[in-house]
Amino acid sequence: MSATALISPGFAAAGPDTRFDWPLRPHPVVGRPFDPPEQDWLPGHRGVDLAGTRGQAVYAAGPGTVVFAGKVAGKPVVAILHAGGLRTTYEPVEGEVRVGRRVTRDTRIGELAAGHGGCAAPACLHWGLRRESTAHASREYLDPLGLLRRTPIRLKPVEPDRPGGN
Numbered sequence: 001m002s003a004t005a006l007i008s009p010g011f012a013a014a015g016p017d018t019r020f021d022w023p024l025r026p027h028p029v030v031g032r033p034f035d036p037p038e039q040d041w042l043p044g045h046r047g048v049d050l051a052g053t054r055g056q057a058v059y060a061a062g063p064g065t066v067v068f069a070g071k072v073a074g075k076p077v078v079a080i081l082h083a084g085g086l087r088t089t090y091e092p093v094e095g096e097v098r099v100g101r102r103v104t105r106d107t108r109i110g111e112l113a114a115g116h117g118g119c120a121a122p123a124c125l126h127w128g129l130r131r132e133s134t135a136h137a138s139r140e141y142l143d144p145l146g147l148l149r150r151t152p153i154r155l156k157p158v159e160p161d162r163p164g165g166n
Contacts (some may be wrong), residue, residue, distance in 0.1 A: 002055055005067075014050075024052050029051040031050065031051045031120060031121055031125050032048065033067070036141050038045075044068075047145055049126055050127055051119070052123050052125055053066075053122050053123055055124045057108050058078075058110050058112050059105065060104065062080075062088070062105045063105060064083070064086075064103060065101070066080055066099050066100065066103060066109070067079050067081045067087070067099060069110075070095070075092045076093055076094050077090065077092070077093065078095045085132045086132075087132055088127065088128065089128040089130075090110070091116065092113040092123075093125070096108060096110045128144060129141070129146075130142060
C-alpha cells in the first residue's frame with residue numbers, strides 16, 4: 001500500500017466509541033495539506049498543519065492510549081495509539097497526559113506551542129497519522145483528514161448503454 005492510501009471510511013463510521021474529530025476546536029483551517037513523498041526515504045509533509053493559537057487546547061482526535069509524551073528533536077510531541085494499529089501524533093504540544101493513559105476523542109492532551117516552521121498562523125498543530133504493522137515491521141503515513149469522514153462513500157454501479165438510447 002502506498003503512503004497516499006486512504007483510511008477505510010468504515011473505521012471512522014464504525015460507532016460513537018471509534019469516531020474521530022478535529023484535535024483543535026473550533027474547526028481549524030488547514031494551513032498545509034498532507035503531501036507524502038513518492039518514496040518513504042524522501043522528504044515530504046507526512047501530516048497536516050492546522051492553524052491555531054499559542055496556548056490553545058489540543059484534544060485527542062479519537063479513543064486510544066497515549067504511547068509517547070515528551071520531546072523529539074527539542075519539540076514537544078504527544079502520540080496516541082488507536083485501534084487497528086493507527087497512531088496519531090500532535091506537535092508542538094505541551095503534553096498534559098502521561099504514557100499509558102486511555103483517552104477519548106474529547107480528552108484534552110495539552111496546549112499548542114508556537115514554533116512549527118513554515119506556519120503562517122500564530123501557531124500551527126502538525127497532526128500526523130500512520131498505520132503500523134508489527135507483522136511486517138513497517139509503517140505507512142496516511143492523511144489524518146481521512147479520519148474525519150462521517151459517512152462511508154458508496155459508489156453506484158454504472159449501467160451500460162442500452163440499445164435504443166435509454
